[in-house]
Amino acid sequence: MKCTIARVQDAKKAGPDDGFRVLVDRLWPRGVRKHDLDHDRWAKELAPSTELRQRFGHDPDKFADFRTDYLAELQHSDEAGRVARELVGLPTVMLLYSAHDTEHNQAVVLKEWLEGLS
Numbered sequence: 001m002k003c004t005i006a007r008v009q010d011a012k013k014a015g016p017d018d019g020f021r022v023l024v025d026r027l028w029p030r031g032v033r034k035h036d037l038d039h040d041r042w043a044k045e046l047a048p049s050t051e052l053r054q055r056f057g058h059d060p061d062k063f064a065d066f067r068t069d070y071l072a073e074l075q076h077s078d079e080a081g082r083v084a085r086e087l088v089g090l091p092t093v094m095l096l097y098s099a100h101d102t103e104h105n106q107a108v109v110l111k112e113w114l115e116g117l118s
Contacts, residue, residue: 005107024095026049070106
């Protein structure tokens with residue numbers, strides 16, 4: 001499986017090489033209407049828990065702890081495992097996220113986790 005990540009605001013419309021497009025935020029992105037985002041699935045099951053997301057608060061200094069805790073959540077979630085198995089079976093997957101920080105967000109961690117499963 002080839003896995004890429006992109007900000008929702010930068011990739012509203014699907015490109016020819018995007019593959020299966022999955023929104024991986026628990027909340028719908030602000031300022032984006034549902035019919036304006038090309039996506040194949042909204043996988044809330046793969047998003048970090050509300051508690052973990054709020055604790056992280058998109059603070060880069062907290063990213064290492066967030067990564068550890070998020071990977072533990074993914075590992076122990078039957079729902080996340082089920083969705084992950086579906087995605088790993090696809091040739092190309094694009095993970096869509098709405099965070100402003102392109103290096104410290106859940107899609108970065110999720111991509112790493114999914115690639116480890118394939």
